Amino acid sequence: MAEVHIIGQLLKAVDFDEPHLYCKWSFQSGNTWRLVQGEVQGQTHVSSHRLQNSSDFAQPIDIHLSTASLQGWPRLLVEVYAVNVLQQCWPVGYGFVHLPARPGPHRLEINTWRIAPSTWWQSVKEKFGGGSPALHKNDLLYSGVERYKLQTRSSGKIIVELNLIFRRFEEYGVEFK
16 A cells, blocks of 8 residues: 655644634545554644744644545644633634645645624624634535535634655556656
8 A cells, every 4th residue: 555654743823813822633534545653633732922923833743644545635624723811712713735745845834714703793702802603514624515605704824844755656656746
């Protein structure tokens, strides 16, 4: 079977309005992909950006996958949450990116979006740290089937640094140039 090693880190969140952030992340892939070693999901610590417009996470990622098919190429999903002084959490960004199909080092920027408030009360609640609406189904992150029904607005970015190592793809007739 062909193999992909993903080694890197979820580096930081930039351009978010909220000061205290953490990020839930997960890798998803098709049915022919198998996890050999590592964790395909995780969560960062809470980081603050009082003086800068970024929250540093430096969350390590180390995953080893195997596959017999290129269908269902892996993608990285992120959900960014804000935390207030009362330890209440609410989502402030959703996003995803497909892994590059080229071995080597990569710096990825994941643009995120959030659900826009639909009422005046939700706008006030969001403005003063009471939270914003959340997704009930995570497949709306990457599937456009029902996402067109949502009113969204852009949020910040998640910066990811990954090193991809591909092994035995040439046995299946795949060449990377």
